[in-house]
Amino acid sequence: MARTITIDPVTRLEGHARITLQVDDRGALVAARFHVTELRGFETFCEGRPFSEMPMLTARICGICPVSHQLCAARTGDKLLAVQPPATARGLRQLLNLAQICQSHALSFFYLSSADVLLGWTDDPDRRGIFGLIAADPELARAGIRLRQFGQGVIERLAGRRIHPSWVVPGGVRSALTPATRAWILEHLPEARRTAALALERFKALLDGRLQRDARRFGDLPSLFMALVAADGSWACSDGALRIVDSQGVIVADRLSEDAMPSMIDEAVEPWTYLRFPYLRARGRIDGHYRVGPLARLNVCSGIGTPWADREWREFRQRAGAPVVTSSFAYHHARLVEIVACLEGIARLVDDDSLCQGRVRARAALNANEAIGVSEAPRGTLFHHYVVDDDGLITRINLIIATGQNNRAMNLALEAVAREELPWPIGPGVELPAQLLNRLEAAIRCYDPCLSCSTHAAGAMALQVQLRGADGQVWADDRRP
Amino acid sequence: MAVVTLHVDGMAVAVPAGAPLLQALTAAGVTLPTLCHHPRLSPVAACRLCLVELEGAPRPVPACVTAAAEGQRLATDTPALRQGRRLIVELLFAEGNHPCAVCVADGDCELQDAAQRVGMDRVTVPYRHPPRQVDASHPLFLLDHHRCILCSRCVRVCDEIEGAHVWAMAERGGRTRLIAGLDQPWGAVDSCTSCGKCVAVCPTGALVTREDVPLSPWPGP
Numbered sequence: 001m002a003r004t005i006t007i008d009p010v011t012r013l014e015g016h017a018r019i020t021l022q023v024d025d026r027g028a029l030v031a032a033r034f035h036v037t038e039l040r041g042f043e044t045f046c047e048g049r050p051f052s053e054m055p056m057l058t059a060r061i062c063g064i065c066p067v068s069h070q071l072c073a074a075r076t077g078d079k080l081l082a083v084q085p086p087a088t089a090r091g092l093r094q095l096l097n098l099a100q101i102c103q104s105h106a107l108s109f110f111y112l113s114s115a116d117v118l119l120g121w122t123d124d125p126d127r128r129g130i131f132g133l134i135a136a137d138p139e140l141a142r143a144g145i146r147l148r149q150f151g152q153g154v155i156e157r158l159a160g161r162r163i164h165p166s167w168v169v170p171g172g173v174r175s176a177l178t179p180a181t182r183a184w185i186l187e188h189l190p191e192a193r194r195t196a197a198l199a200l201e202r203f204k205a206l207l208d209g210r211l212q213r214d215a216r217r218f219g220d221l222p223s224l225f226m227a228l229v230a231a232d233g234s235w236a237c238s239d240g241a242l243r244i245v246d247s248q249g250v251i252v253a254d255r256l257s258e259d260a261m262p263s264m265i266d267e268a269v270e271p272w273t274y275l276r277f278p279y280l281r282a283r284g285r286i287d288g289h290y291r292v293g294p295l296a297r298l299n300v301c302s303g304i305g306t307p308w309a310d311r312e313w314r315e316f317r318q319r320a321g322a323p324v325v326t327s328s329f330a331y332h333h334a335r336l337v338e339i340v341a342c343l344e345g346i347a348r349l350v351d352d353d354s355l356c357q358g359r360v361r362a363r364a365a366l367n368a369n370e371a372i373g374v375s376e377a378p379r380g381t382l383f384h385h386y387v388v389d390d391d392g393l394i395t396r397i398n399l400i401i402a403t404g405q406n407n408r409a410m411n412l413a414l415e416a417v418a419r420e421e422l423p424w425p426i427g428p429g430v431e432l433p434a435q436l437l438n439r440l441e442a443a444i445r446c447y448d449p450c451l452s453c454s455t456h457a458a459g460a461m462a463l464q465v466q467l468r469g470a471d472g473q474v475w476a477d478d479r480r481p
Numbered sequence: 482m483a484v485v486t487l488h489v490d491g492m493a494v495a496v497p498a499g500a501p502l503l504q505a506l507t508a509a510g511v512t513l514p515t516l517c518h519h520p521r522l523s524p525v526a527a528c529r530l531c532l533v534e535l536e537g538a539p540r541p542v543p544a545c546v547t548a549a550a551e552g553q554r555l556a557t558d559t560p561a562l563r564q565g566r567r568l569i570v571e572l573l574f575a576e577g578n579h580p581c582a583v584c585v586a587d588g589d590c591e592l593q594d595a596a597q598r599v600g601m602d603r604v605t606v607p608y609r610h611p612p613r614q615v616d617a618s619h620p621l622f623l624l625d626h627h628r629c630i631l632c633s634r635c636v637r638v639c640d641e642i643e644g645a646h647v648w649a650m651a652e653r654g655g656r657t658r659l660i661a662g663l664d665q666p667w668g669a670v671d672s673c674t675s676c677g678k679c680v681a682v683c684p685t686g687a688l689v690t691r692e693d694v695p696l697s698p699w700p701g702p
Contacts (some may be wrong), residue, residue: 013689048615049615050615050617050623050691050692050693051693052691052692052693053583053585053692056585057583060542060582060583060659081693132670164582169692169694170692253658337577363694364695365694366693391616391618391668392617392619392693393617405675427622
């Protein structure tokens, strides 16, 4: 009996989505699909606006990582002005990005995913989530909340507001680091480091125990990985060049400028989701899918560049026992390693007072009509592409968001989990395992998708859900205009 | 100078004869939200936010252009006036495109202040979402028609103080819009001295200084 298993809505994500599993007459899995059912339309209403407004306007795409959009928009603005922001401004932008990645990863790990990771799969649904963690491990829950607060505190003190600050501008930033903010960061860093150490300790103990199998096999799939790396190949979140490795760890492209993005990446659309599917043109729609984000960043880099994070990074790679880590579950571990990298990066940046002085903004008039900016957001590589008229008004804009780039991988991860969890082929009257739904949701949550960001694009695409039999005949068709 | 005595919400105040009623309100400690009024510019009574009820008058009168006279009795805070003021502000929001959250004037906007003053917690009339443009042709300043409420302060300051008369209103009714020169791009209008007075008096974010202005060399007027 052909049937569709639907999970709607998927919880503990930033946004709204639905998962369907399609089963054919013989009881075999046909497809697992992650349907993103919301649409934003940001690209359309950016048109006609001044490019200098983009850091503020695109930041409104998302309340979780507004800073990432601001940084990317400002970077694109730098290129339209054809200026290099002063060194102080570059350092300050990096500091802001590290704080942003830290707070977002803390949100993902402690608030959204801790139940999947720390509480076990079959736990009472009512106790899953941050409240479950508070009941089970109040010390860790409190520390996790405080860690996110630290990241947000850095953003607030540096940029004036916790969410949607307007501090980053094309050409630099609006103000330097104040001694008071520097002192606050130095005062609170030790607690944040203790939290990261505690979370890593708990998590790694589970990897050696209950989560041993999941660590290797949960949502395991081959793919390419893409991220920014610094000039020496080390982990980078702001300035850097793109590197792509395959699932064997072979570098297939390196030192790529973001300017190559339009010729390198295309975006496929499917009628059943608002979320696009970016892929590498050279490899085609199916083989060209790649992953971005914490796992990709740790897979493509040749080190982090700070001592503790380097140790954690080496251990992370060694645990996989393979040249690169391909399990979706490893995203959680990667986030913890990146939190360490962020905290050490923040410590290094505020270590001297060079960020408290000097010029913070380069000024110029418009000097280019087209520019592409790139930045590493918490969820992965973020591209902003603007075309402006001679007055600096946006005539064309394209935003390629991390979650979109992980779209194919999320669908494949769902399929992998479904194959693992159900006794295929499914016969009539099969009992669905109680933990199936949780694990499917958890497969998506590995990628910490931000659906608000990734469905920013307006288009004429209708939402369509179809149930097809083995002979291709449409059994049921539901579409939303 | 002849002085007249009149009553504002029951309070007796004395002001020079012929002074605008707004001056009497100020003397009585009453401040009404105003958008088109500017103390240095001639009054035009365009926004209608300063309407007051004048005993014996058939309809509310704008306090900015009505002359004070002996024995007048004014009411400034009746339910009908409150309702009218709120509706006026709602209509201003609905008529243009005012996304405060991403506006450069957020937190420093007289329209936003007026909305708070009249207790506008939502807009009850349908938004028009008009398709408007941004004029970014001037090297120093930017005109965002989306946020223009047609108060005409810029028109008056350019005419009465700077003497350049760059600005004017074109068309009528709901299609009325601010134009520079003879409906040219602002940057193409030779008579503009780039003094910035229009930007200084704009109550909203319609006329603003560009973000991407190079400090040096100064483009100059």
